[in-house]
Amino acid sequence: MRYELYYWPSIQGRGEFVRLALEEAAADYVDVVRENGGMSAMTRLMEDPNVARPPFAPPFLKAGRLLIGQTANILLFLGSGHRLAPKDEAGRLWTNQLQLTLADLVVETHDTHHPIAAGLYYEDQKPAARRRAEDFRRNRIPKFLGYFERVLERNPRGDRWLVGARLTYADLSLFQVVEGLSYAFPRAMQRQAKRYPKVVALHDRVASRPRIKAYLASERRISFNEEGIFRRYRELDG
Amino acid sequence: MRYELYYWPSIQGRGEFVRLALEEAAADYVDVVRENGGMSAMTRLMEDPNVARPPFAPPFLKAGRLLIGQTANILLFLGSGHRLAPKDEAGRLWTNQLQLTLADLVVETHDTHHPIAAGLYYEDQKPAARRRAEDFRRNRIPKFLGYFERVLERNPRGDRWLVGARLTYADLSLFQVVEGLSYAFPRAMQRQAKRYPKVVALHDRVASRPRIKAYLASERRISFNEEGIFRRYRELDG
Numbered sequence: 069m070r071y072e073l074y075y076w077p078s079i080q081g082r083g084e085f086v087r088l089a090l091e092e093a094a095a096d097y098v099d100v101v102r103e104n105g106g107m108s109a110m111t112r113l114m115e116d117p118n119v120a121r122p123p124f125a126p127p128f129l130k131a132g133r134l135l136i137g138q139t140a141n142i143l144l145f146l147g148s149g150h151r152l153a154p155k156d157e158a159g160r161l162w163t164n165q166l167q168l169t170l171a172d173l174v175v176e177t178h179d180t181h182h183p184i185a186a187g188l189y190y191e192d193q194k195p196a197a198r199r200r201a202e203d204f205r206r207n208r209i210p211k212f213l214g215y216f217e218r219v220l221e222r223n224p225r226g227d228r229w230l231v232g233a234r235l236t237y238a239d240l241s242l243f244q245v246v247e248g249l250s251y252a253f254p255r256a257m258q259r260q261a262k263r264y265p266k267v268v269a270l271h272d273r274v275a276s277r278p279r280i281k282a283y284l285a286s287e288r289r290i291s292f293n294e295e296g297i298f299r300r301y302r303e304l305d306g
Numbered sequence: 307m308r309y310e311l312y313y314w315p316s317i318q319g320r321g322e323f324v325r326l327a328l329e330e331a332a333a334d335y336v337d338v339v340r341e342n343g344g345m346s347a348m349t350r351l352m353e354d355p356n357v358a359r360p361p362f363a364p365p366f367l368k369a370g371r372l373l374i375g376q377t378a379n380i381l382l383f384l385g386s387g388h389r390l391a392p393k394d395e396a397g398r399l400w401t402n403q404l405q406l407t408l409a410d411l412v413v414e415t416h417d418t419h420h421p422i423a424a425g426l427y428y429e430d431q432k433p434a435a436r437r438r439a440e441d442f443r444r445n446r447i448p449k450f451l452g453y454f455e456r457v458l459e460r461n462p463r464g465d466r467w468l469v470g471a472r473l474t475y476a477d478l479s480l481f482q483v484v485e486g487l488s489y490a491f492p493r494a495m496q497r498q499a500k501r502y503p504k505v506v507a508l509h510d511r512v513a514s515r516p517r518i519k520a521y522l523a524s525e526r527r528i529s530f531n532e533e534g535i536f537r538r539y540r541e542l543d544g
Contacts, residue, residue: 120460121400124407124453136399138406140378145399161374161383162359168376169362175413183421184434185441196422196434203423215362222358 071097072130074110079296080248080289082139082174083127088240089143091283093150099288140167143237152237163231166219166238170245173212177248178297180204180304190294190301201304205256209249213264216242220266227266228273235274242267243274248298255305309335310368312348317534318486318527320377320412321365326478327381329521331388337526378405381475390475401469404457404476408483411450415483415490416535418442418542428532428539439542443494447487451502454480458504465504466511473512480505481512486536493543 071090075083077099090097100106110126113119113135123137129145136142144164147153153163178186180201184193216230225233230242246267250257261268274280283289292298309328313321315337328335338344348364351357351373361375367383374380382402385391391401416424418439422431454468463471468480484505488495499506512518521527530536 117460120462121403122453122456122460123403124410124450134396134399136403138403141399141403141406144402145395157383158372161372161379164382165359165361165374165376165379168379172362172413175410179417179421183417184437185445187441187445193437196437199422199431199434203425207423207425212362215360218360222355222360224358 069096069132071095072100073097073127074100074113074130075127077101077106078290078293080244080292080298081127081296084244084290085139085237085241086127086129086142086146087288088244088280088283089146089150089152089237091288092235092237092240092277092279093146093152094279095146095150140164140171143167143241147237152235152240154232154234154236159231163236163238166216166230167241169212169215170238170241173208173245174297176204176208177245177252180252181299181301190299194303197301198303201253202306205253205306209253209256209260210263213246213260213267216267217264220270227269229270235277239270239274240280243271243280246271247275248292251292252298252300253305254300307334307370309333310338311335311365312338312351312368313365315339315344316528316531318482318530318536319365319534322482322528323377323475323479324365324367324380324384325526326482326518326521327384327388327390327475329526330473330475330478330515330517331384331390332517333384333388378402378409381405381479385475390473390478392470392472392474397469401474401476404454404468405479407450407453408476408479411446411483412535414442414446415486418490419537419539428537432541435539436541439491440544443491443544447491447494447498448501451484451498451505454505455502458508465507467508473515477508477512478518481509481518484509485513486530489530490536490538491543492538 073086075081101110121135127139127142128135128137129142136145147163153160181190181197182193183196183200190197219230220227229235230238311321311324313319339348359373365377365380366373366375367380374383385401391398419428419435420431421434421438428435457468458465467473468476
């Protein structure tokens with residue numbers, strides 16, 4: 069079965085967490101909206117009154133007859149089908165829990181440049197963005213990355229991966245978050261990264277996985293840019 | 307087995323979504339932090355270096371040897387054990403997807419009064435809060451409630467519940483969100499509610515479930531207040 073991923077075609081955004089899982093799993097998938105006619109296919113699906121279980125927003129994944137929305141939910145689904153999460157209930161829940169914590173961090177990252185409204189331009193909310201970003205750099209990045217450092221320290225199976233002794237989709241997502249924060253806040257991350265050596269080592273370990281490495285070097289990997297979640301605005305980096 | 311819920315004792319907050327599920331399931335549970343010595347028990351658990359899978363933040367639920375964090379994750383767990391979600395994979399994923407969409411709405415609601423930083427007082431971010439709340443009332447409430455109205459319309463098993471023909475934890479959560487928005491934004495909700503008759507009917511249907519009705523009338527139900535997620539600030543209600 070070929071998966072169909074529906075997501076905005078010019079940003080990494082939330083879709084990237086799904087792309088990374090599909091790539092690591094070597095799953096057969098098409099990134100629909102990057103194909104000819106893909107955008108209207110996505111719009112059609114979102115507006116089709118015959119879709120009984122409509123997604124609220126991209127990304128969503130078509131898997132046979134299933135149409136699955138919400139990033140963490142898509143990963144929960146892919147995790148069990150592609151050995152990207154443990155099989156036991158405790159391990160599956162723990163992986164999902166870590167993913168949801170990363171999702172919280174992603175929302176907060178987005179809101180550093182859009183603290184007032186996603187529908188307004190960044191330029192229309194710059195003073196608020198500057199204040200929010202300062203709090204984010206000082207308090208939120210350390211709180212979240214410190215947490216994941218602790219999770220790695222405490223993993224009874226060692227500090228290579230977040231969950232047990234094998235890579236899960238939560239590792240892929242932590243890689244992406246570190247990559248994104250390093251793009252958006254290079255100075256803050258440069259200063260802070262040394263406090264989280266296990267998180268940084270995990271990032272590097274994911275980046276050197278053969279399939280991830282090939283993906284990152286391919287044109288399938290969209291570059292970071294100032295339309296996505298992780299944006300580089302010098303004035304937000306302190 | 308008696309569940310132990312850990313959450314702040316003086317607000318509904320995110321813990322309330324878990325409380326509602328436990329109450330509807332007539333589950334045996336203790337709201338730990340509302341008992342004597344409960345706060346230090348929660349702090350101890352959060353700081354205990356021997357906890358291999360530490361939660362990032364409350365709420366979390368102790369279920370035998372499992373310690374489960376993240377609201378939607380706790381509900382995913384309770385849903386399968388207490389018939390608060392379908393058994394089939396498609397139904398479980400769909401219920402989780404709706405819960406995650408409600409969780410997004412909860413974050414946005416919180417940020418109407420804390421658009422700059424959760425660690426600052428509301429009084430230190432009032433102008434930004436006013437702008438964010440205006441966008442929230444005008445654009446975000448209609449987008450989310452319109453979505454859930456559509457989900458109810460399209461449910462092939464009828465518009466009584468969000469998923470299939472039985473109540474799920476997503477219905478309990480939608481009840482709580484409507485209740486909370488009506489507390490926080492009484493004027494905006496008064497104007498808008500008539501556009502979402504199925505959502506309002508679902509809210510009323512949940513409120514009249516015998517166990518929920520008894521819970522809401524009990525002292526176990528904490529009142530809404532200006533420390534929680536849903537806060538009534540007249541200036542944010544337009």
